Amino acid sequence: MKKIPIKIFVVEDDPIYRSLLVHFLSLNPDYQVKSYENAASFYKDLTEQPEIITLDYNLPDATGELVLDKILQVSPQSKVIFISVKEDIKTAINLFKKGVHDYIIKDEDVQQRLWVSIQNLKENILLKKEVASLKNEVEKKLNLQHTLIGQSEGLKKVLDLMQKAAQVNITTSITGETGTGKDLVAKSLHNLSAQKDHPFIAINVAAIPHDLLESELFGHEKGAFTGAASRRLGKMEEAQNGTLFLDEIGDMNLNMQAKLLRALQEKELTRVGGNEVIKINVRIIVATHRNLLMEVKKGKFREDLYYRLLGLNIYLPPLRERSSDIILLANFFIETFCKENGIHKKHLGVEAKKKLLKYHFPGNIRELKSIIELACVLTEKDEIEPAFIQLQEDAHSVYTGLGHYTLKEYNEKLVEHYLQVYDHDVMTVAHKLGIGKTTVYRIIQRKRKEILSK
Amino acid sequence: MSKQNALYDLECLRQQTGNDEVFLHSIVVLFIKQTSENLAKINQDIQIKNWPGISFIIHKMKSNIKLFGIPGLGPAIDYLEEASSGEVDEGKVIAQLKNIESVLNECIEQLKQAFQIDS
Numbered sequence: 001m002k003k004i005p006i007k008i009f010v011v012e013d014d015p016i017y018r019s020l021l022v023h024f025l026s027l028n029p030d031y032q033v034k035s036y037e038n039a040a041s042f043y044k045d046l047t048e049q050p051e052i053i054t055l056d057y058n059l060p061d062a063t064g065e066l067v068l069d070k071i072l073q074v075s076p077q078s079k080v081i082f083i084s085v086k087e088d089i090k091t092a093i094n095l096f097k098k099g100v101h102d103y104i105i106k107d108e109d110v111q112q113r114l115w116v117s118i119q120n121l122k123e124n125i126l127l128k129k130e131v132a133s134l135k136n137e138v139e140k141k142l143n144l145q146h147t148l149i150g151q152s153e154g155l156k157k158v159l160d161l162m163q164k165a166a167q168v169n170i171t172t173s174i175t176g177e178t179g180t181g182k183d184l185v186a187k188s189l190h191n192l193s194a195q196k197d198h199p200f201i202a203i204n205v206a207a208i209p210h211d212l213l214e215s216e217l218f219g220h221e222k223g224a225f226t227g228a229a230s231r232r233l234g235k236m237e238e239a240q241n242g243t244l245f246l247d248e249i250g251d252m253n254l255n256m257q258a259k260l261l262r263a264l265q266e267k268e269l270t271r272v273g274g275n276e277v278i279k280i281n282v283r284i285i286v287a288t289h290r291n292l293l294m295e296v297k298k299g300k301f302r303e304d305l306y307y308r309l310l311g312l313n314i315y316l317p318p319l320r321e322r323s324s325d326i327i328l329l330a331n332f333f334i335e336t337f338c339k340e341n342g343i344h345k346k347h348l349g350v351e352a353k354k355k356l357l358k359y360h361f362p363g364n365i366r367e368l369k370s371i372i373e374l375a376c377v378l379t380e381k382d383e384i385e386p387a388f389i390q391l392q393e394d395a396h397s398v399y400t401g402l403g404h405y406t407l408k409e410y411n412e413k414l415v416e417h418y419l420q421v422y423d424h425d426v427m428t429v430a431h432k433l434g435i436g437k438t439t440v441y442r443i444i445q446r447k448r449k450e451i452l453s454k
Numbered sequence: 455m456s457k458q459n460a461l462y463d464l465e466c467l468r469q470q471t472g473n474d475e476v477f478l479h480s481i482v483v484l485f486i487k488q489t490s491e492n493l494a495k496i497n498q499d500i501q502i503k504n505w506p507g508i509s510f511i512i513h514k515m516k517s518n519i520k521l522f523g524i525p526g527l528g529p530a531i532d533y534l535e536e537a538s539s540g541e542v543d544e545g546k547v548i549a550q551l552k553n554i555e556s557v558l559n560e561c562i563e564q565l566k567q568a569f570q571i572d573s
Contacts, residue, residue: 013514014514014517020471023477024472027472085516108466
């Protein structure tokens with residue numbers, strides 16, 4: 001593993017001592033040394049969060065105590081070693097009480113004492129850096145492994161876009177059918193991003209009644225409405241400096257869309273029933289299974305909010321467009337399920353694989369997972385046989401049972417299936433099938449009549 | 455110049471620079487420049503009786519005087535560091551400062567010769 005240098009800042013106004021300390025410390029290749037002649041120039045770089053700071057107690061523009069307060073505020077994990085001309089026990093005790101690591105007198109032993117002091121810190125710092133680095137690498141690998149299993153071209157494109165999105169703070173929209181893993185991609189994106197050490201807050205817009213969404217998102221003050229017994233922070237405030245994932249954004253009503261747009265534009269919000277304006281710094285990821293542009297055309301989604309949220313779009317292809325990934329995913333689900341439930345690891349038989357590959361998976365990865373988990377439970381042998389791969393026959397038959405239907409029936413089944421997949425959105429279904437919306441309505445009406453006559 | 459007549463002792467500095475002659479030379483140049491500037495500032499501060507300012511400069515010079523092994527200035531420096539607070543005996547302060555200035559100027563000349571540094 002690549003060795004990570006320890007960053008040391010030397011803050012010393014005396015050019016002779018500054019040169020000596022920098023020269024001495026730079027002899028060690030483990031140290032990356034930067035020096036500053038006054039507090040003002042040092043403050044500018046303090047956000048770089050050095051591991052160690054050697055600090056002269058008497059700087060021309062600030063006292064040692066003042067500089068220490070600033071360090072504790074901006075970079076509290078930095079270890080501070082004071083270097084002073086004067087041996088002042090009272091000052092030293094006060095500094096130690098504040099958490100200073102060492103207090104060294106500028107005399108003939110200064111380098112030796114500094115070497116010992118840094119050496120004591122070094123092992124701990126290097127260990128922490130290595131753990132953090134390894135954790136980071138493992139997290140990245142695990143995240144991508146758990147969300148993006150497969151080798152298909154569609155998936156490679158998703159992975160590439162995720163890496164790009166993670167490197168900058170850009171609003172990201174994730175689109176794709178139900179069950180394609182939009183929520184997992186959002187979480188992974190957060191974990192790959194610079195916001196990863198801050199909260200990831202997810203909210204499913206479709207699951208929250210319209211009347212409560214504003215309070216859920218922006219929070220409320222005590223007494224803002226009946227039942228608001230105390231102040232409550234909203235999801236947007238909870239996500240401060242982190243990521244807010246708005247799932248099923250297409251289900252948000254127009255009134256709430258206006259409020260969200262204002263909050264995103266102004267980067268501030270006001271809690272329901274409150275006057276205080278709260279600044280927000282949140283990365284936004286949105287997801288929807290709807291065609292938002294279509295919703296804009298229908299007047300159900302604000303155009304300005306649409307363009308505000310679109311940002312970098314990651315389209316998750318449905319599983320039927322990733323057929324080369326089906327078996328890989330199935331094997332992953334078998335392994336995970338067997339491991340989590342302490343059962344002997346099973347494998348898919350040739351015929352079971354063929355059965356899976358023929359299926360269309362209207363419920364996408366979520367459906368594949370439940371099919372596989374059920375098969376693991378039902379199968380007593382090590383090999384999973386096709387009989388235990390239980391598919392939704394209706395949906396299945398649309399694609400595989402051509403021989404059982406007339407052309408008219410087949411057309412109806414196909415339209416029914418697409419209506420189910422696209423949440424009964426007639427315009428989208430008509431568009432996808434390349435037919436007129438009147439045809440779709442006619443089929444719906446005929447089915448209704450059939451049901452009513454039964 | 456014989457070692458006996460030198461007003462400085464660079465043993466400590468040599469240790470601190472790891473006997474790196476080039477680096478040692480650069481530190482000596484820095485010391486000459488820094489000390490000359492500080493003495494000039496002190497003389498300006500004497501004119502305007504800025505005793506706290508003088509005390510601050512002396513405090514800063516203390517570590518370098520030690521580093522360059524310049525003996526005999528310790529009591530004068532300690533006195534001047536404290537002289538800014540309370541009542542200032544101007545005559546005594548100026549006398550001590552002139553003593554320090556004289557020793558340091560002589561020291562600078564010796565260092566220039568020893569390290570062949572032009573003025």
